[in-house]
Each structure stands twice: as C-alpha cells, then as structure tokens.
Amino acid sequence: MPSEFSLIARHFTRPTRHTVLGVGDDCAIVAPSAGHELLVSSDMLVAGTHFLPDTDPLRLGWKTAAVNISDIAAMGGTPRWITLALSLPAADEAWIAALAQGFSECCTAFDVDWIGGDTTRGPLNLCATVFGEAPSGQAIRRGGARPGDEVWVSGWPGLAALGLRHLLDGIPLAEDWRAICVDALERPQPRVALGQSLRGIASAMLDVSDGLAGDLGHILNASACGAVLDEAALPLGPALAACNDAARARHCLLAGGDDYELVFTAPPSQRTALQAIAAAHGVPLTRIGACTAQTGLYLRAPDGRVEALAAQGFDHFA
Amino acid sequence: MPSEFSLIARHFTRPTRHTVLGVGDDCAIVAPSAGHELLVSSDMLVAGTHFLPDTDPLRLGWKTAAVNISDIAAMGGTPRWITLALSLPAADEAWIAALAQGFSECCTAFDVDWIGGDTTRGPLNLCATVFGEAPSGQAIRRGGARPGDEVWVSGWPGLAALGLRHLLDGIPLAEDWRAICVDALERPQPRVALGQSLRGIASAMLDVSDGLAGDLGHILNASACGAVLDEAALPLGPALAACNDAARARHCLLAGGDDYELVFTAPPSQRTALQAIAAAHGVPLTRIGACTAQTGLYLRAPDGRVEALAAQGFDHFA
Known part of the structure; x- marks a missing residue:
C-alpha cells in the first residue's frame, strides 16, 4: 500500500x-x-x-x-x-x-x-x-416562492431512479434507454449554466436530489405557500419510454431522487424569458404547476381530481 | 429515531x-x-x-x-x-x-x-x-524556512500522546497530570491568537498534528533545507513530570501527534519580538534548534553527538 x-x-x-x-x-x-x-x-x-x-x-x-x-x-x-x-x-x-x-x-x-x-x-x-x-445578494434561495408563481423543472427527472431500480432489482428497461438511465444515476450533469441564467428570473430554486415532490416541498415550506401540479404537464415521456409502465414512470419522476435537475418557481411574466433560456441552453424547461396561498402539495389528474402528494424527500433516518 | x-x-x-x-x-x-x-x-x-x-x-x-x-x-x-x-x-x-x-x-x-x-x-x-x-499575501506557508532561521515550538507537545497511551495502554501518569494530558488529547486548544500574531514574523509554520519531527519535516521538505534540534532545549519539563520516564517523554514530544501546538521558523532577528508575543499570549515559545542548508533533520544530544531523526509523521497507510 x-x-x-x-x-x-x-x-x-x-x-x-x-x-x-x-x-x-x-x-x-x-x-x-x-x-x-x-x-x-x-x-x-x-x-x-x-x-x-x-x-x-x-x-x-x-x-x-x-x-x-x-x-x-x-x-x-x-x-x-x-x-x-x-x-x-x-x-x-x-x-x-x-x-x-x-x-x-x-x-x-x-x-x-x-x-x-x-x-x-x-x-x-x-x-x-x-x-x-x-x-452579492443574487443567489437564488429556496424561500422566495409566492402564490401565483409557476413551478418549473428542467430535463427529465425520474431517469436516475429508473437506472437505480434496474441495477438493484433488475426492472426491465428499453434497450435504447438503459445506458441513459444508468448515466443519469452514475454520471449526473449539474445544471450550472442553466442555474446561472435563472438569476433574477427564478423566485426560488433547488436541485432535485431527494425527489421532485420532496424538494419542491422544501421550497414550499420555506416559502410558506403550497402548489398544485398538473399530472398532464409532467415531463413523463422519457421515463415512460424507458420503462413502459405509467405508474412506475410517474412514481420515479415525482419521488425518485439523484437527478440533479433544477426545480424552481417563477412569476408567469417570466414565461417568455424561460422559453428563451431553455432554447439557449438546449435544456427542456417544463411548467408543471403553480403555487397557491393554501399550503400543501397536490397533484391534479387529467380528469380533474386532486390528490395530496406526500412531499417527503429521502430521509436517511426515516 | x-x-x-x-x-x-x-x-x-x-x-x-x-x-x-x-x-x-x-x-x-x-x-x-x-x-x-x-x-x-x-x-x-x-x-x-x-x-x-x-x-x-x-x-x-x-x-x-x-x-x-x-x-x-x-x-x-x-x-x-x-x-x-x-x-x-x-x-x-x-x-x-x-x-x-x-x-x-x-x-x-x-x-x-x-x-x-x-x-x-x-x-x-x-x-x-x-x-x-x-x-492577502500574508498567510504563513510551510515553504518559507531558510538556512539560519531558528526553529520554535509553542507550548508542550507530547502531552496529548501521553494522554492517549494512558487511555489505551494504561501507562502510569502522575495524578496531577492525568487530566491535563487527557485534556490535551480530547480538548485541544488551537493557537489562533498566537498564529495571527506570527504573521510577518514566522517564515514557515505548521500545527503539530502528526508529531513535531514529522511536521517539522514537512516544513523542511517544502523549504528545501534541513535543521538540527538541541535536545537540551526541548520543552520536556511537563511531559517528564507527567510520566517520569525521560525516554518516553522525549519520544512523545518528538513523535506524538494530536497536540495542535505551532511549530515555526523565524530569523534570529525576531527573538525579541517572539519573547514579547509569548508574554502577551501567555504561551511559552521555545527555541529548539536552527535550520541548515544541508537537508535532513538531526537531534544534537547534550554530549554533542548528533543523530538523524526519522522525520516521519503519522501516515494512515504506512
């Protein structure tokens, strides 16, 4: 040695x-x-x-x-x-x-x-x-979300969780997606340039390390507001294509961690700016819901029914 | 939980x-x-x-x-x-x-x-x-020692090592010194105020974490010079009083780690300033040797014989 x-x-x-x-x-x-x-x-x-x-x-x-x-x-x-x-x-x-x-x-x-x-x-x-x-003064904190702000997420959260389940439990993944999911888990790409371009635009931001719902929950707690997400707006395509199982794809997107995408809030007036930023960085930005004055995190299904989302991120001692 | x-x-x-x-x-x-x-x-x-x-x-x-x-x-x-x-x-x-x-x-x-x-x-x-x-530019690095600079150490290195040997192996310590040695090990006092006052005076400095000889060796290597220490000048009194064993006291002083005293070098012109600093901080500063152009670390015994000191600090993989 x-x-x-x-x-x-x-x-x-x-x-x-x-x-x-x-x-x-x-x-x-x-x-x-x-x-x-x-x-x-x-x-x-x-x-x-x-x-x-x-x-x-x-x-x-x-x-x-x-x-x-x-x-x-x-x-x-x-x-x-x-x-x-x-x-x-x-x-x-x-x-x-x-x-x-x-x-x-x-x-x-x-x-x-x-x-x-x-x-x-x-x-x-x-x-x-x-x-x-x-x-000085321009770092984007987690406590700045306000009712009426919209909720956005970068990329395709959920792929890392699918990669982990594939490696751990052998769940089947489409051949084209296997390496992509394992890479999302093992070789994540922090969204550095994107994050910098969101200064002055995002009102609150976190990276998705513990799971989208959990990390968004941290933003909402710190901001003393709530949010409703639209299930139909979630960027489910890649996760669905990878595992061909809608329930699993949705669960991995909302509760899977280790993605290191950015979840953030911004007022509706920033929509055009955000589209330009997405194009400039070649990173999809998806508007998935909106903040509410009422606390709590909810998911609105395509049929209009609303269910409470357990906003629990990964807890090492749970 | x-x-x-x-x-x-x-x-x-x-x-x-x-x-x-x-x-x-x-x-x-x-x-x-x-x-x-x-x-x-x-x-x-x-x-x-x-x-x-x-x-x-x-x-x-x-x-x-x-x-x-x-x-x-x-x-x-x-x-x-x-x-x-x-x-x-x-x-x-x-x-x-x-x-x-x-x-x-x-x-x-x-x-x-x-x-x-x-x-x-x-x-x-x-x-x-x-x-x-x-x-800016005033931090004291390890590579600034020059031949002719004198070697100094603060406090009484060796007490922490005696405390460790007492706890691990049960070596006997004088009753008055037991808590002092265990405190030196478990509740070290970083020499913050002393360190700050040595800016502009010490030419090179480290804290004694791996052992006095080993850490001084790091200074000498980085400074491309050597040093001869005078055994008679080592601040052995407290370690000797604690363990009543001259060989063990000397070994713990030179090779024991975990003391967090400061070992540093300074030109002879700084002797008066260093005496004033010692008095101001209530911390003994002891001049234990001098740097030489010839590399290597040596110890001169009271009878004049010079032996090479193994300048090995603690190595986690040795």
Missing part, C-alpha cells in the same frame, strides 16, 4: 487554474472575487447508502464532484473550488487512481479547481465541500 | 454572527472580507482511527472543530466559518445532541459560525471544513 503522502502526491494533486495555493499546506488559499458572495455546500457519500459498493470508481469520482457542484448550480452560482476528504479501507491503488480521475474530470468539465482535502483510513466515505460565487 | 431534517433543525442549526445565510438551503452564503484571501481546510475523523469509539461525544464534538480551526491558526489566519458533514449509525439522540453541543462550544469559543454540512447514515465519520481569512 502506498503511503498517505504518496497517494496525495500521485492522485490528489491536480493543476489549478484560479487558486493562490492548492494541495500541500495546512490550508488551501483562494482569492474571492470582489462584489461577490461565497456559496458553500458539503455532501457526504457513504458506500451502501449513496452508492453501490461495486460502482465503477471513475463514475463514483465524477458523481461525488457533480452532486456538490449541483448545489452551487441550484443557487445560480458559479462553482469555483472544491475539497475532497476521503476515508478508505486498504483499497488498491488502481481503484483510488480511477476515483481521483473521475472526480478531476468532473471538476475540469465545470472549471472547478480541486484545492485540497484529507486522506485517511476507515470505511469508504467521500466528503466533498464546494465553493461557488454569486454577485 | 428522529428524522434527518429534525436532527438538523434541533441540533445542527445554531445562531450565526457573521453569515449571510446559514443552515437550510442548498448552500450557505458568506461575505468574504475585502482585501483578504480565504483559507480552506478539511479534516475527516473516523471512529477507531482518530478517536476511541467510547470518547465522550461532547469532547469529540469539540475536538472535531478544534483540529480544523487549528489549520487556520497554523497559517496565521482568522477562522470564520465551518461546516460539519457526518455519517452516523442509528445513534441515540442524546449522543448526537452532545456531539453537536461540543462542536458548537468550540466554534463559539473561537468566534466561528457553523454554517452547514450534511447528515447521513453510515459508519461514524465526522468531516469538517473550515474557512478562515488572512490579509
């Missing part, structure tokens, strides 16, 4: 592009941009809880960076720097090299400098902390 | 004093100070590797914050914000409450705002990331 210091030197020290001092001292040093606030988020990924123990380490590295970067995207920020602390059993160096490579590739793809971390021995655990910037 | 969200609300959400947005959104938001650089450090603590599984959770919480804050102290910075991500088995809430309380007490003691983190289920793992500030 190589030493901790040689592991760090060989795999965890990468060139930086906008950092004063990277890996190798007590602290990394960065120079925050004038006129900006700093956004900070930590995510911890545990083997068996957040990923399958046999996950390809290259993909696991990517995902560890991506889910953190997504938190910056979800506030409309620019991701800038990231640290990775990891606890490893007596792992083989090829595995560590692939993990570091995947993490680094995702950082490079989003122009994020990997500036430090910690390496220790123990049960497999990956903890990344990401730092982004947004012009 | 309470839910993840109620755990966060009840125990991990504390008042902040200089933060734009704390716990509760995708990211925390802070406003970096103009003219300053941001210092960032992550430390991960794993049960069985970094602390005994039956450690008092109040002390464990304190230590988790303290070892991170010490990294800011070791660069002469002002600690400002911290995140705590933790993975917990199905732990009892009283344990979690005590851990959070200890972490919060240390943060409050050093005026650090606890701004966020992550809470998940898995083997016990604590990962904190701390952010500090220093006037």
Whole structure:
C-alpha cells in the first residue's frame, strides 16, 4: 500500500487554474472575487447508502464532484473550488487512481479547481465541500416562492431512479434507454449554466436530489405557500419510454431522487424569458404547476381530481 | 429515531454572527472580507482511527472543530466559518445532541459560525471544513524556512500522546497530570491568537498534528533545507513530570501527534519580538534548534553527538 503522502502526491494533486495555493499546506488559499458572495455546500457519500459498493470508481469520482457542484448550480452560482476528504479501507491503488480521475474530470468539465482535502483510513466515505460565487445578494434561495408563481423543472427527472431500480432489482428497461438511465444515476450533469441564467428570473430554486415532490416541498415550506401540479404537464415521456409502465414512470419522476435537475418557481411574466433560456441552453424547461396561498402539495389528474402528494424527500433516518 | 431534517433543525442549526445565510438551503452564503484571501481546510475523523469509539461525544464534538480551526491558526489566519458533514449509525439522540453541543462550544469559543454540512447514515465519520481569512499575501506557508532561521515550538507537545497511551495502554501518569494530558488529547486548544500574531514574523509554520519531527519535516521538505534540534532545549519539563520516564517523554514530544501546538521558523532577528508575543499570549515559545542548508533533520544530544531523526509523521497507510 502506498503511503498517505504518496497517494496525495500521485492522485490528489491536480493543476489549478484560479487558486493562490492548492494541495500541500495546512490550508488551501483562494482569492474571492470582489462584489461577490461565497456559496458553500458539503455532501457526504457513504458506500451502501449513496452508492453501490461495486460502482465503477471513475463514475463514483465524477458523481461525488457533480452532486456538490449541483448545489452551487441550484443557487445560480458559479462553482469555483472544491475539497475532497476521503476515508478508505486498504483499497488498491488502481481503484483510488480511477476515483481521483473521475472526480478531476468532473471538476475540469465545470472549471472547478480541486484545492485540497484529507486522506485517511476507515470505511469508504467521500466528503466533498464546494465553493461557488454569486454577485452579492443574487443567489437564488429556496424561500422566495409566492402564490401565483409557476413551478418549473428542467430535463427529465425520474431517469436516475429508473437506472437505480434496474441495477438493484433488475426492472426491465428499453434497450435504447438503459445506458441513459444508468448515466443519469452514475454520471449526473449539474445544471450550472442553466442555474446561472435563472438569476433574477427564478423566485426560488433547488436541485432535485431527494425527489421532485420532496424538494419542491422544501421550497414550499420555506416559502410558506403550497402548489398544485398538473399530472398532464409532467415531463413523463422519457421515463415512460424507458420503462413502459405509467405508474412506475410517474412514481420515479415525482419521488425518485439523484437527478440533479433544477426545480424552481417563477412569476408567469417570466414565461417568455424561460422559453428563451431553455432554447439557449438546449435544456427542456417544463411548467408543471403553480403555487397557491393554501399550503400543501397536490397533484391534479387529467380528469380533474386532486390528490395530496406526500412531499417527503429521502430521509436517511426515516 | 428522529428524522434527518429534525436532527438538523434541533441540533445542527445554531445562531450565526457573521453569515449571510446559514443552515437550510442548498448552500450557505458568506461575505468574504475585502482585501483578504480565504483559507480552506478539511479534516475527516473516523471512529477507531482518530478517536476511541467510547470518547465522550461532547469532547469529540469539540475536538472535531478544534483540529480544523487549528489549520487556520497554523497559517496565521482568522477562522470564520465551518461546516460539519457526518455519517452516523442509528445513534441515540442524546449522543448526537452532545456531539453537536461540543462542536458548537468550540466554534463559539473561537468566534466561528457553523454554517452547514450534511447528515447521513453510515459508519461514524465526522468531516469538517473550515474557512478562515488572512490579509492577502500574508498567510504563513510551510515553504518559507531558510538556512539560519531558528526553529520554535509553542507550548508542550507530547502531552496529548501521553494522554492517549494512558487511555489505551494504561501507562502510569502522575495524578496531577492525568487530566491535563487527557485534556490535551480530547480538548485541544488551537493557537489562533498566537498564529495571527506570527504573521510577518514566522517564515514557515505548521500545527503539530502528526508529531513535531514529522511536521517539522514537512516544513523542511517544502523549504528545501534541513535543521538540527538541541535536545537540551526541548520543552520536556511537563511531559517528564507527567510520566517520569525521560525516554518516553522525549519520544512523545518528538513523535506524538494530536497536540495542535505551532511549530515555526523565524530569523534570529525576531527573538525579541517572539519573547514579547509569548508574554502577551501567555504561551511559552521555545527555541529548539536552527535550520541548515544541508537537508535532513538531526537531534544534537547534550554530549554533542548528533543523530538523524526519522522525520516521519503519522501516515494512515504506512
């Protein structure tokens, strides 16, 4: 087994592009941009809880960076720097090299400098902390939704959950969709550019990490309002095409997590701007409902019946 | 078992004093100070590797914050914000409450705002990331030592290692010193004020986390020079009084980790300034040797014989 210091030197020290001092001292040093606030988020990924123990380490590295970067995207920020602390059993160096490579590739793809971390021995655990910037006062929080605002979601939430069920339980997926669903799970693409373009337009925003209904529920709780979603408006097409099971597709879209799409609210006056943003970024934005003064989250079926949605996101201790 | 969200609300959400947005959104938001650089450090603590599984959770919480804050102290910075991500088995809430309380007490003691983190289920793992500030260009790095600079250390390194040996192996300690040594291990006091006062005076600095010889070795490697320490100058008194065993006291002082004292280098012209700083902070500063152009770390015995010191700090994979 190589030493901790040689592991760090060989795999965890990468060139930086906008950092004063990277890996190798007590602290990394960065120079925050004038006129900006700093956004900070930590995510911890545990083997068996957040990923399958046999996950390809290259993909696991990517995902560890991506889910953190997504938190910056979800506030409309620019991701800038990231640290990775990891606890490893007596792992083989090829595995560590692939993990570091995947993490680094995702950082490079989003122009994020990997500036430090910690390496220790123990049960497999990956903890990344990401730092982004947004012009002062302009980060998009979760508490700004108002009755009358419309609810939007990017992309096609649900595909990652289908990928997970396919890997875990072997549920059948159409051949053309298998890799797409597994990629949505294992190689998510944080919506960084989209998130930035929503500053000044979205009134509240989160990324869909715990499930669309659950994460929208967090927005509604923080904003002290409710929402009604239109079932007919949900972007179900791809999930349905993938699994050919309407109930499962709907469940994965509403309750599946790990998608890292953006769910946000915006006043109706922003519809045209949002169509232009969707076109500019090549990302579908779907208007799926509207906020109400009455609290609670409801789904209106095509026949007009309204049912309460359990707005429970994934809870690690439930 | 309470839910993840109620755990966060009840125990991990504390008042902040200089933060734009704390716990509760995708990211925390802070406003970096103009003219300053941001210092960032992550430390991960794993049960069985970094602390005994039956450690008092109040002390464990304190230590988790303290070892991170010490990294800011070791660069002469002002600690400002911290995140705590933790993975917990199905732990009892009283344990979690005590851990959070200890972490919060240390943060409050050093005026650090606890701004966020992550809470998940898995083997016990604590990962904190701390952010500090220093006037641009003034952080004290490890690579600035020059031949002729003198080597200094604060306080009495070795006491934490004696405390650990006492708890693990039952080595006898003098009654008056037992609590002092265990406190040094479990409730370390990062040298924040001292570190700040060394900006512009110390040419290189680290905190003693892996052992004095090992951490000084990191400074020497980064600075491309060597050093000779004088055995007679080592601040051995307290360790010797505690264990009444000269060889053990010397070993714990040179090779014991977990002390979080500061080891630094400074030109001889700074001796008077350093004496004044020691007096102002009530912290002993001991001049223990000098840097040499020849690389390597050596110890000169009172009889004049010089032996090479294995400059190995603690290596998690050795």
